Amino acid sequence: MKYIIEHMDKKLWPWSIIEYRHISSTVGKDNLIITNVKVKDHKKIDFCEVHSETTDELELDKVCVLDPAAEKTLDPSDSANFDYLVFGGILGNDPPEARTKDLQIRCAERRNLGVEQFSTDNAVAVAKEIISGKKLSELKFTHNLTIDLDEGEEMILPFKYLLVDGKPFVSAELVEFIKKKKGF
Numbered sequence: 001m002k003y004i005i006e007h008m009d010k011k012l013w014p015w016s017i018i019e020y021r022h023i024s025s026t027v028g029k030d031n032l033i034i035t036n037v038k039v040k041d042h043k044k045i046d047f048c049e050v051h052s053e054t055t056d057e058l059e060l061d062k063v064c065v066l067d068p069a070a071e072k073t074l075d076p077s078d079s080a081n082f083d084y085l086v087f088g089g090i091l092g093n094d095p096p097e098a099r100t101k102d103l104q105i106r107c108a109e110r111r112n113l114g115v116e117q118f119s120t121d122n123a124v125a126v127a128k129e130i131i132s133g134k135k136l137s138e139l140k141f142t143h144n145l146t147i148d149l150d151e152g153e154e155m156i157l158p159f160k161y162l163l164v165d166g167k168p169f170v171s172a173e174l175v176e177f178i179k180k181k182k183g184f
């Protein structure tokens with residue numbers, strides 16, 4: 001299975017690059033494709049195959065878009081139906097906006113991972129677990145990750161998180177980045 005992230009935000013933010021690097025370490029460099037990236041940004045994401053074109057322009061077959069608004073839920077049996085799983089490279093808002101609907105690919109099917117919003121790196125990790133044989137109902141989750149900052153401040157990330165060995169699936173690099181309060 002190949003995992004495609006279609007970058008949909010206006011800029012390639014440092015936060016996006018950290019999430020994309022986390023996705024590369026989750027699925028492997030050879031299994032990650034990032035589309036819709038300006039040529040000037042290609043060398044910033046040298047941990048994947050990168051394209052300036054949109055995913056639709058690549059004209060791929062057996063494609064599934066992961067969308068919280070899809071009618072069907074991704075199932076382990078879908079590993080036989082698809083060669084490519086496509087995700088929106090969207091940092092996400094609270095309350096969530098339905099921007100994944102703008103990710104339209106001819107002939108692609110759509111699947112959800114439940115209705116609640118994951119960060120893109122968590123959505124990929126959950127989909128990978130399902131494609132490897134676990135049903136969504138067999139996975140464990142938590143909500144709203146709190147990152148402690150200096151002097152009693154905190155930042156709450158308003159997403160659903162996959163639990164791995166009882167801990168939220170989050171990139172250590174992202175936690176460090178947030179603690180330094182560098183913004184997006």
Ligand SMILES: C[S@@+](CC[C@H](N)C(=O)[O-])C[C@H]1O[C@@H](n2cnc3c(N)ncnc32)[C@H](O)[C@@H]1O
Pocket residue numbers: 065066067068069086087088089090091092093096097098099100101111112113114115116117118119120123
């Ligand atoms: C931060 S989420 C953005 C969700 C946001 N509410 C939207 O659609 O504008 C980034 C990507 O992760 C994937 N994703 C996140 N939660 C999902 C879910 N519950 N079901 C399917 N895909 C999901 C989608 O591909 C989505 O575009």
